[in-house]
Amino acid sequence: MSLEWEQTVVSSRDPASLGRWWQEALGWVVVNDDPAEFEIRPAPDRLPGLLFLPVPESKTAKNRLHLDFRPDDRDSEVARLLGLGAARVDVGQGEPSWVVLVDPEGNEFCVLSSWPAG
Structure with a gap:
């Protein structure tokens, strides 16, 4: 059996805004700019990534x-x-x-x- 770390999920009030902040902080690329599933990675074909998902609370x-x-x-x-x-x-x-x-x-x-x- 083997596991590959694909992403870390970050709950966010504003996934696209927070995802873009982390994109700039890390110098990564956006691989999904859907506001409900915003994802960044070091490169389009490189893992792991950060996936930002919406939650209603702070x-x-x-x-x-x-x-x-x-x-x-x-x-x-x-x-x-x-x-x-x-x-x-x-x-x-x-x-x-x-x-x-x-x-x-x-x-x-x-x-x-x-x-x-x-």
Whole structure:
């Protein structure tokens, strides 16, 4: 038996708007622009993707699952994401080597420390 990770589903009040935000944040491509099933991927034929589906309610609690990203330059990437509309959030992380941000609908994600120079 084998499994392939196809996508992560993100519940959203406005799937197309949030999907386009993540498309810009990640530099991915839109593979389905249907407002009820908006999907982005790293490339049209590359998995996994992010699928944004509509829900009537706003997010009300901490995510049970979140994405972590490892940039070349953490501080520059955090500044870029903040410029796109992300916001810093404190989930009790203290002063670690990663930064916790939220997307425009409040979904947490982490920007980890940069890879060591090597």
